[in-house]
Amino acid sequence: MQIPFNKPFFTGKEVDYINQAINNGSVAGKGEFTNKCQSFFEQKFGIKKCLLTTSCTDALELATLLLDIKSGDEVIVPSYTFVSTANAFVLRGANIVFADSSNISPNIDADKIEQLITPKTKVIVVMHYNGVSCDMDKIMAVANKHGIYVVEDAAQAINSYCNGKVVGSQGHLSAFSFHETKNIISGEGGMLAINDDALVKRAEIICEKGTNRSAFLRGEVKEYSWMDVGSSFYPSELTAAFLWAQLQKLDSIQNTRFELWDTYYNSLLSLANNNAFYLPEVDENNKGNGHVFYIVLPSKNHRDELSAYLNSKGISAVFHYLALHKSPYFSDKYIGEPLPNSERYTNCLLRLPLYNGLQTEEQDYIIQAIKEYYK
């Protein structure tokens, strides 16, 4: 049996909606499907303003323009995350101050943030691994106390809730991804959620290449002009039409993922209880969105051996991020403390295949292979 790590899921309606966009006679951005998708998120998740972008990376770069990040600003970023979380700020000349993950999850350790704040700190960036929320109450309290912004890398966190709140609704800005590896996809795609009223108007201008075209299209001004800096951020209607098809199936996509996730968890619990590896902590009030199923092995050797064994059985089980503070780009610039948890997840975390379309027999085969390995 050959089981890939991920297979993009198609609902079957994508091409219909793309055809509809073509029949609408206009396929540039900001048309009917873009509006539908944005309204969907605003209504379902109660977010003030959602702007579709061409990727989460793009949404993060839009955020850095919106917050006027400049050379010399300091930005606190977790080391254990995707490169774009930090790179978007590096592009604007910011100095990255890397923070460690917590002991119990790959998320940033909220208790270790305040000690990294200096008078130059402009933003705290957090990333919600597997859609499980970071400790936002604590993080927002620290940020408010020091008058700094919070940007959430919610790339993995679509449709996640924590204590009844939507993940991505608490920081000033949140960036989501619809890359084909995520729960809801549009090939490449992303979204910036703007939770701070004061940032909405300028976000629209930056998103419109620095013009007030959005106000013009609403009939608020007679002509549109160059008002501010900006760039091209929004996707075409073809991408939005694709995304709309996915959003129609959001609940069923999520249910399937949760079922697969729970099956892994329940089936592997006895091995975890025998200390073979650690399972993710489960908190019913903050259970993520079934994006990733991962285990944490006791050492890199254990991880690499299990990974090689599963690969030899045709199962693609893969590691995840490599600590950014140790990356070839950054390691010689890093002057902070060691970040042992970031290194631990770099070395010891292993992800199992999880996608809509993973068959019951296939998942059983994966679970049996792991059990056999530990026999």
Ligand SMILES: *Cc1c(COP(=O)(O)O)cnc(C)c1O
């Ligand atoms: C996937 C991912 C991104 C990048 O998303 P794109 O849409 O591909 O730009 C950024 N951050 C995290 C945490 C991710 O998982």
